[in-house]
Amino acid sequence: MENPKKAIPYSSAFIKELLNTYGSPLYIYDKKNITENAQELYNAFSWHTKFKNYFAVKATPTAKLLSHLHSIGMNMDCSSYAELTLVEKLGFKGDALFFSSNNTPRKDMKKALELEAIINLDDISLLDFLIDTAKDKEFPKTLSFRFNPGPLKEGNVFIGKPEEAKYGLTYEQLFPAFQKAQTIGVQKFGLHTMVASNELNPYYFVENAKLLFSVAVEIQKKLNVNIDIINLGGGIGIPYMPGQEKVDYNIISQGTQKAYKEQLSPAGLNPAIYMENGRVITGPYGYLLSTVLHKKAIYKDYVGLDACMSQLMRPGMYGAYHEITVLEKEELPKDKTYDVVGGLCENNDKFAIDRALPTIEVGDIVIIHDVGAHGHAMGFNYNGKLRCAEVLIHEDMQHELIRRAETVEDYLRTSIF
Template sequence: MSLNLEKTGEKVLPFDEKLLRDVTLEIPTPFYIYDEKAIRTMARRFAKAFDWAPRGFRNHFAVKACPNPYILEILGAEGMGADCSSMAELVLSEAVGIVGDRLFFSSNNTPIAEFEKAIELGGVINLDDITHLRDLKRIGMPDTLSFRYNPGPAKKGNAFIGKPEEAKYGLTREQMIEAYRMALEWGVKRFGIHTMVASNELDVDYFLETADMLFNLLYEVSEKSGVAIDFINFGGGIGIPYRPGDKTVNLEAISNGIKKLYTEYIVNSVLKPPIILFECGRVVTGPYGCLVTRAIHEKHIYKEYIGIDACMADLMRPGMYGAYHHITVLGKTEVHKNYDVVGSLCENNDKFAIDRSLPKIERGDILVIHDAGAHGRAMGFNYNGKLRPAELLLGQDGKVREIRRKENLKDYFATLTFPGL
């Protein structure tokens, strides 16, 4: 059963309960499961929202959100590109055939080898610092180049990404002008402009303010550097409703607002109409994946604890920065008491929920952790020797298949040279 995309403010169980129970009989918990039909529906909605763009639109899926080639292949088939920031992500994109200008390489502190790989694949390089221009000049300047703008105190950040002036990303306004001049002088023929100033933002106006800022900068860059901007990338950051009562971001409202600004800044001017790009990941797959786990322990001391077989190594977000993920206890709805839902890491921040009102949980109960389809399995790690979980895909045909197996001890010890391991 696919997610009901119309239930914008509710936390409904995103998969059929019987299906999940049946899967747990075949695949040991914990595991991630994604919904192909819902992901495709979201991809099509995103494209339709911006079908007005005179020279075209594309979302470059942020590979870091869910770096599985089966997911990337689905999104590529729906017309999306890939937003990459590392060698491994470039290789994943290449494996599913997302290359050329469908590949956007936007990294920071970048090793030369990664620039070389992006150029080999024909990808669009988005520079995070003006000094990288000299790195590219050494290995061969590409025909197309983009630059990432950091507005500093001119733009308010949000809770997840922080203040722009304290972020390590991007160029200042003055550096942007100089970078385009240098790139033009050194032979670059096609130019883009980019910014990324928010993460998991739910306010439509925030994105429109960002668009206004970038259109304004595009006009200034064109006037002062002499380049024509061929594409404009508004970054990612469109959030999802993690908490009950949160509203789904209205993509159509963002699109309509950007269309109005596009008309004001571009259509009614002498500027070349740019292609419209985004690099969203979370909104594309986030709500359409869950972490399925099982209660294995209970503890009654100063607080009530439920121990599950997943841990922070499987889903880092709650422990890392207190992110909320809704939890459903299969087959139970009536609230019983407040629990801390915890994993087994030797770290006290290994908690999925703190003082959360939940139904009575007993050993063996299956818990579903919602909205884990982005920045979930992708952020996994092996601290305490924990082995990362499997990933499953519910296909459009209603069948579930494994698209990444669970790690085993052989995987964990594979890089060691110690005899006997």
């Protein structure tokens, strides 16, 4: 599929209006494109009446965005007490929640039980932990286990080899885990895996589905346990770099459907199909707007922004690429090479290294693309840096503040003087 970027769908006058209204730097999200993208995923999987995407809250934990995603068919995938509490305030509970965590604190597990979420256990030992935690509550009737396929499935560059990942049960552990869950009264069973992140090869996800389907059939044959939910995980990537193509949901869906008919249907299994995509839903439709504060010419040419790594950690943390455009200079030749940096006291506080861009001047506005997931969510306060506001752009070009900028008072609030 053609990559529709890299352009921002707003006029320069509109961008300047936003910055004048809410300040710089600023995160903005395009509601129309997020909606159409979510509908595209659901349309692709319309062959299955029990398909559902559980949006990965960790990607963009902003209340108004989560509410909107729910209104267009998304449930929520949570991994912590705070995330569970956030979505509880939005009215989520029961099977609208999938709780998938690791090294789980008891407080988190209690909250998941209280909200009657579908609990996805990351380790065989957590079954006894859950039994002990639930002793004063009704034990869940639905339970899922996360499968780490080890050598049966390759991971990708972002997650690494499954054998070296901390997540999930081994193939051998799955069988006693499901057997024990059956003996203590679990009535509905889920099977989940996720061994790739930001993967652009659609056939990777088809192979992942085939693997889970085969394991589900084996569990049925060996234990007489029917798997009611198969969660294919998330990890569908987005084309951060120019020339990369958007993942075709239809390829994933058609391959999954074919495997479903060939592997599950003959065994009499008809599980719901879940996914937990976050990045691919909102990622391409978020932008970080920032203003050039300074230019510096020493051994290299530097452009210093009012945003820094505390607004967007991905490039400094692991060298992730984000496209950068300069407002009102989109058509100019990229005849200069800059490091685009922030003001943090860390040398990896860089949004781009040796990036070809038009000649930039102090006061220019730069737009950093594809930050709608794992952007604002990964912010931090080192150096006393404060996280910026988030704004949702509606279809009619009205804009809505959905998270205010942090203040110094927020930064000091937890300190005891």
